[in-house]
Amino acid sequence: xxxxxxxxxxxxxxxxxxxxxxxxxxxxxxxxxxxxxxxxxxxxxxxxxxxxxxxxxxxxxxxxxxxxxxxxxxxxxxxxxxxxxxxxxxxxxxxxxxxxxxxxxxxxxxxxxxxxxxxxxxxxxxxxxxxxxxxxxxxxxxxxxxxxxxxxxxxxxxxxxxxxxxxxxxxxxxxxxxxxxxxxxxxxxxxxxxxxxxxxxxxxxxxxxxxxxxxxxxxxxxxxxxxxxxxxxxxxxxxxxxxxxxxxxxxxxxxxxxxxxxxxxxxxxxxxxxxxxxxxxxxxxxxxxxxxxxxxxxxxxxxxxxxxxxxxxxxxxxxxxxxxxxxxxxxxxxxxxxxxxxxxxxxxxxxxxxxxxxxxxxxxxxxxxxxxxxxxxxxxxxxxxxxxxxxxxxx
Amino acid sequence: xxxxxxxxxxxxxxxxxxxxxxxxxxxxxxxxxxxxxxxxxxxxxxxxxxxxxxxxxxxxxxxxxxxxxxxxxxxxxxxxxxxxxxxxxxxxxxxxxx
Numbered sequence: 331x332x333x334x335x336x337x338x339x340x341x342x343x344x345x346x347x348x349x350x351x352x353x354x355x356x357x358x359x360x361x362x363x364x365x366x367x368x369x370x371x372x373x374x375x376x377x378x379x380x381x382x383x384x385x386x387x388x389x390x391x392x393x394x395x396x397x398x399x400x401x402x403x404x405x406x407x408x409x410x411x412x413x414x415x416x417x418x419x420x421x422x423x424x425x426x427x428x429x430x431x432x433x434x435x436x437x438x439x440x441x442x443x444x445x446x447x448x449x450x451x452x453x454x455x456x457x458x459x460x461x462x463x464x465x466x467x468x469x470x471x472x473x474x475x476x477x478x479x480x481x482x483x484x485x486x487x488x489x490x491x492x493x494x495x496x497x498x499x500x501x502x503x504x505x506x507x508x509x510x511x512x513x514x515x516x517x518x519x520x521x522x523x524x525x526x527x528x529x530x531x532x533x534x535x536x537x538x539x540x541x542x543x544x545x546x547x548x549x550x551x552x553x554x555x556x557x558x559x560x561x562x563x564x565x566x567x568x569x570x571x572x573x574x575x576x577x578x579x580x581x582x583x584x585x586x587x588x589x590x591x592x593x594x595x596x597x598x599x600x601x602x603x604x605x606x607x608x609x610x611x612x613x614x615x616x617x618x619x620x621x622x623x624x625x626x627x628x629x630x631x632x633x634x635x636x637x638x639x640x641x642x643x644x645x646x647x648x649x650x651x652x653x654x655x656x657x658x659x660x661x662x663x664x665x666x667x668x669x670x671x672x673x674x675x676x677x678x679x680x681x682x683x684x685x686x687x688x689x690x691x692x693x694x695x696x697x698x699x700x701x702x703x704x705x706x707x708x709x710x711x712x713x714x715x716x717x718x719x720x721x722x723x724x725x
Numbered sequence: 726x727x728x729x730x731x732x733x734x735x736x737x738x739x740x741x742x743x744x745x746x747x748x749x750x751x752x753x754x755x756x757x758x759x760x761x762x763x764x765x766x767x768x769x770x771x772x773x774x775x776x777x778x779x780x781x782x783x784x785x786x787x788x789x790x791x792x793x794x795x796x797x798x799x800x801x802x803x804x805x806x807x808x809x810x811x812x813x814x815x816x817x818x819x820x821x822x823x
Contacts, residue, residue: 429776
């Protein structure tokens with residue numbers, strides 16, 4: 331069946347929503363990994379059956395799950411059930427799919443081992459969780475992982491083992507990175523479809539970075555950002571970037587939802603300009619680009635950094651068909667009274683059908699879908715645990 | 726054989742129901758029990774103690790013979806009732822409120 335699969339990560343498990351291409355009738359499957367926080371789940375673009383999941387618990391730490399059949403069965407790569415590798419010394423099987431160890435070797439330039447803490451002191455980098463998994467655009471066994479404390483890891487063996495791309499954390503600004511309220515997290519990874527060595531990442535609260543050499547070296551790309559909440563509002567790093575999105579046919583144009591401000595770059599992030607325009611508030615978390623219209627973008631304005639819910643009790647997606655500045659409210663099918671949910675940064679996604687399907691999940695447990703570019707919306711499911719992430723796959 | 730009682734989520738990860746039984750090197754300690762547990766169930770590595778430092782995760786507790794031995798040395802010898810399997814070694818997730 332040709333159709334769409336929506337991977338939903340929640341505070342208490344993962345859910346898989348599937349439909350045919352009409353996107354009218356949905357099947358809800360789950361919870362998978364019940365009781366665990368699922369920060370993110372994403373499928374390989376070259377093998378839709380291959381799905382990677384970040385499963386986490388403050389009790390028991392990080393788990394990486396993988397499916398090779400579209401979520402019917404799961405296993406932890408590198409552990410029992412997946413031809414476990416054997417330690418050559420002990421002879422014991424190795425369970426390394428959840429082993430994320432920061433690289434402090436001299437071979438990678440001895441990256442800095444501390445970053446700024448809430449009280450201004452230096453604090454050791456400590457792994458907490460994987461926020462985002464970004465499968466390679468060409469190889470289902472290669473996946474990038476953005477983690478807290480902020481770092482970028484990569485597996486090239488299907489999730490058996492992970493290795494840090496330490497050049498990012500070794501950037502000379504690293505000691506000045508500091509956590510936002512949600513932690514020091516690398517939450518956004520975008521691979522340039524036209525040049526896989528060019529990768530964009532975003533960190534709260536350090537800002538955006540770009541590599542042009544496959545992750546060996548990185549440069550901050552925050553020129554033009556203005557953040558009143560840091561001592562130098564135009565500093566090279568320290569900005570709380572919430573999300574970046576691109577259209578695959580136009581990877582030099584980036585759209586950003588910052589802590590405040592919606593921004594746009596047309597030179598690969600080298601410079602940014604504000605395109606908040608007539609939005610009722612330009613605070614928010616996710617941003618997405620229509621898969622068929624590179625200048626059509628979506629945000630969900632949130633009241634403020636102090637009030638993390640939609641304004642006026644009304645859930646409205648805002649769409650710009652002009653790449654920013656001119657925005658229209660999309661509310662058909664969405665609650666327009668007594669609604670006080672938030673939409674987190676990884677909780678909005680688009681499919682690649684025509685017309686474009688747009689999907690988002692709320693902290694109230696609803697997952698909304700539009701099969702008409704956002705003109706109208708329906709709730710696929712209403713009472714899930716708080717939604718952390720939504721990813722659409724064409725299958 | 727040493728009996729180990731795992732919390733619900735780790736039972737799920739390890740695909741076991743109830744207690745697991747392990748052959749453990751002597752002397753029987755927290756460390757030797759966890760070594761044997763992780764060798765038998767490698768998917769549990771990193772969930773109870775850190776991969777590199779072997780430090781216990783903060784919200785995991787260890788009970789033995791009705792005693793909280795969480796803060797004892799991992800190399801302390803555990804009571805005979807644990808080594809003999811008369812009572813289970815318990816891995817417990819800390820209680821949360823709310």
